[in-house]
Amino acid sequence: MTIFKTFLKVLNKNKGIVILYSAILIFFAAFSLQNNDNSMQFEKEKPSIAIRNRDQEEGFTKEFITYLKENSEVIELEDKEEAYLDALFYRNVNTIITIPEQFGENFVAQNNPEIEVKGTNSYESELTNLMIERYLKVAKIYFTISPSEENFQKIKETVEEEIKLEMTSKLNTNELKKMATYYNFANYSILAGCVYVICLILSSFKNEKIKKRTIISSVNEIKYNRILLMGNFLFAIVLWLFYCLISIVLIGNIMFTKQGIGCILNSLLFTLCAVTLSFLISNLIQNKNAINGIVNVIALGSSFLCGAFVPTELLPEMVQKVAHLLPSYYFINNNEKITSLENWNWEHLSPILLNTIILLFFSCLFVIITNYLTKKRRKQT
Amino acid sequence: MNKVIEVEHLTKEYKKQKAVNNLSFTVQEGEILGLLGPNGSGKSTTINCILSLLKFQKGKIKIFGKEMTPSAYDIKKDIGVVFQEVAVFEELTVYENIDYFCGLYIKDRKKREQFILEAIDLVGLEHYQKFYPKQLSGGLLRRLNIACGIAHKPKLIFFDEPTVAVDPQSRNNILSGIETLRKNGATIIYTTHYMEEVEILCDRVMILDKGEMIASGTIAELKKLTNIEEKVTVEIANLKEKEQKKLKEFPNVMDVTYQNGLLIISYKKGQNNLLTLMDYLKENQINYQKIYSERPTLNDVFLELTGKELRD
Numbered sequence: 001m002t003i004f005k006t007f008l009k010v011l012n013k014n015k016g017i018v019i020l021y022s023a024i025l026i027f028f029a030a031f032s033l034q035n036n037d038n039s040m041q042f043e044k045e046k047p048s049i050a051i052r053n054r055d056q057e058e059g060f061t062k063e064f065i066t067y068l069k070e071n072s073e074v075i076e077l078e079d080k081e082e083a084y085l086d087a088l089f090y091r092n093v094n095t096i097i098t099i100p101e102q103f104g105e106n107f108v109a110q111n112n113p114e115i116e117v118k119g120t121n122s123y124e125s126e127l128t129n130l131m132i133e134r135y136l137k138v139a140k141i142y143f144t145i146s147p148s149e150e151n152f153q154k155i156k157e158t159v160e161e162e163i164k165l166e167m168t169s170k171l172n173t174n175e176l177k178k179m180a181t182y183y184n185f186a187n188y189s190i191l192a193g194c195v196y197v198i199c200l201i202l203s204s205f206k207n208e209k210i211k212k213r214t215i216i217s218s219v220n221e222i223k224y225n226r227i228l229l230m231g232n233f234l235f236a237i238v239l240w241l242f243y244c245l246i247s248i249v250l251i252g253n254i255m256f257t258k259q260g261i262g263c264i265l266n267s268l269l270f271t272l273c274a275v276t277l278s279f280l281i282s283n284l285i286q287n288k289n290a291i292n293g294i295v296n297v298i299a300l301g302s303s304f305l306c307g308a309f310v311p312t313e314l315l316p317e318m319v320q321k322v323a324h325l326l327p328s329y330y331f332i333n334n335n336e337k338i339t340s341l342e343n344w345n346w347e348h349l350s351p352i353l354l355n356t357i358i359l360l361f362f363s364c365l366f367v368i369i370t371n372y373l374t375k376k377r378r379k380q381t
Numbered sequence: 382m383n384k385v386i387e388v389e390h391l392t393k394e395y396k397k398q399k400a401v402n403n404l405s406f407t408v409q410e411g412e413i414l415g416l417l418g419p420n421g422s423g424k425s426t427t428i429n430c431i432l433s434l435l436k437f438q439k440g441k442i443k444i445f446g447k448e449m450t451p452s453a454y455d456i457k458k459d460i461g462v463v464f465q466e467v468a469v470f471e472e473l474t475v476y477e478n479i480d481y482f483c484g485l486y487i488k489d490r491k492k493r494e495q496f497i498l499e500a501i502d503l504v505g506l507e508h509y510q511k512f513y514p515k516q517l518s519g520g521l522l523r524r525l526n527i528a529c530g531i532a533h534k535p536k537l538i539f540f541d542e543p544t545v546a547v548d549p550q551s552r553n554n555i556l557s558g559i560e561t562l563r564k565n566g567a568t569i570i571y572t573t574h575y576m577e578e579v580e581i582l583c584d585r586v587m588i589l590d591k592g593e594m595i596a597s598g599t600i601a602e603l604k605k606l607t608n609i610e611e612k613v614t615v616e617i618a619n620l621k622e623k624e625q626k627k628l629k630e631f632p633n634v635m636d637v638t639y640q641n642g643l644l645i646i647s648y649k650k651g652q653n654n655l656l657t658l659m660d661y662l663k664e665n666q667i668n669y670q671k672i673y674s675e676r677p678t679l680n681d682v683f684l685e686l687t688g689k690e691l692r693d
Contacts, residue, residue: 002484006473013472209468213529215451216432217485218458 007231061104415583461535520551
């Protein structure tokens with residue numbers, strides 16, 4: 001009890017810095033929500049294109065150009081190769097479409113004439129490609145059936161037909177995305193909070209001189225470590241509770257859904273893992289001044305590597321492989337899975353369960369390494 | 382009397398360098414044993430081995446008749462240690478610090494409160510209970526360090542140079558505190574390189590050098606080891622070499638040294654040596670400022686046994 005009470009006293013003595021640090025981290029987490037643009041409304045975009053027509057603007061060619069003009073923004077350029085290439089280079093246009101001579105005639109006669117398309121490899125130029133491909137495929141089908149000019153109207157009607165999209169998911173995707181963002185950020189906030197505070201408090205207990213006095217006392221060293229670990233858990237649980245409360249305030253009632261509770265439990269598990277990791281780090285470092293640097297390396301490093309700030313899909317393959325070695329990866333991966341979980345069946349729950357087991361494994365591993373190091377150090381003396 | 386500590390053939394090596402070499406000794410219940418020796422003589426290493434803070438290559442250590450091991454918690458509960466370096470929490474007050482270290486041994490809160498107040502009283506920190514270590518002077522910090530080590534009323538206490546860099550007031554306070562602990566029945570191992578403290582406190586002294594025991598016994602017994610019986614010191618501004626040679630030929634004189642205006646003459650026997658010297662100085666019109674005679678100290682014993690000063 002004396003050790004536990006002293007832990008709380010030392011924590012209390014450092015309360016100013018602990019509260020300030022925790023508040024800053026939670027503020028950052030809340031701030032991350034504001035930057036989270038999760039709009040689910042889509043609107044059609046018109047890419048910028050330039051058309052070099054070498055054919056007569058009549059018949060099928062005329063219809064094709066009209067279609068392109070209606071569905072994109074056509075930029076008029078001087079008819080010189082250099083002018084077109086410059087426009088493409090400076091992104092004034094995304095695509096240059098060159099229609100060859102007698103294109104219309106050949107197309108109707110099903111001679112498969114080819115148009116030259118140069119793009120910037122942007123998504124706008126891809127959109128233009130899709131647009132051209134769609135029009136020409138539809139036209140080809142009609143001309144295969146009957147090569148007459150009556151088809152022009154039918155082609156126009158077919159390509160202009162709008163596709164109706166309906167979201168079948170009953171999930172509140174926007175709010176769930178917010179939840180995932182907030183709890184992914186917890187990787188940084190909870191990890192940095194735990195590592196910083198626990199290392200700060202334990203630096204007093206692990207001070208070489210004080211430790212020497214403890215070793216010669218009648219307190220069992222393993223029991224002593226266990227009590228300190230309990231103190232660390234208490235602090236971490238308070239930090240976690242506070243983090244969850246803020247999430248309820250910011251994200252709202254959705255936190256009481258299955259997904260919300262899933263994220264809360266996942267973050268609790270991660271908090272326990274963060275405590276064991278912090279305990280291990282506090283056993284390794286001797287210098288109080290090194291704490292800030294270690295927080296940055298551990299919390300920021302794992303957050304970047306494991307996709308707390310940037311989705312993992314955008315990270316290089318090598319980085320993704322390295323991320324698999326860190327507990328943060330499984331925590332963030334679980335957040336993503338939980339927030340997109342619609343069917344609560346074994347098939348969908350088993351990967352979440354697997355991640356949970358891996359997180360528990362990491363926690364046990366950190367405790368075992370800490371005990372091993374403590375024993376090894378005692379033996380070395 | 383019971384043997385509180387039994388050390389047999391203790392040998393501790395650091396990379397084949399012997400820090401303690403085949404050391405054997407016993408400490409009786411209620412006595413204060415002084416461990417004397419210069420820096421690096423093996424005093425702290427011996428204590429750390431006894432406390433199982435260091436592993437040793439050879440030897441056997443028993444405390445209260447039982448073999449001492451790192452997990453001998455039943456032995457550890459009756460041991461108190463005051464290290465040379467101050468080991469306290471910066472975040473806790475004087476009272477809280479003593480409470481923490483005492484709490485590692487004493488679970489009962491009321492008993493602990495009483496013990497803490499007694500420890501505070503013993504080291505004279507009554508007015509500083511709510512002070513933080515940063516607010517204390519070096520001497521007061523040392524006293525707090527002692528209170529943390531002895532608050533649980535151990536039967537065996539180790540003091541590792543507790544008065545290093547301490548002001549005279551705190552030093553006297555510490556020494557009288559140790560005297561009180563002895564009166565209360567504690568067995569004490571006291572390491573220092575201040576001979577005066579050893580002469581005041583210790584019942585028995587063990588002199589260590591290069592990890593080996595070079596002498597052991599009561600202070601009187603140790604002083605018998607030296608041939609010197611009297612030492613006369615004279616403050617003389619300028620003494621010619623010719624005069625020094627003449628003094629060496631005086632009866633009973635063992636050694637004459639003259640350094641920094643101090644003439645020290647060591648005598649084998651101690652009868653009328655001072656008077657004879659004063660007469661000689663007067664006859665030869667050698668002016669001096671102060672002259673005094675003293676019995677040989679432990680430093681003289683150490684000097685004669687090892688050829689060097691304790692504080693070298």
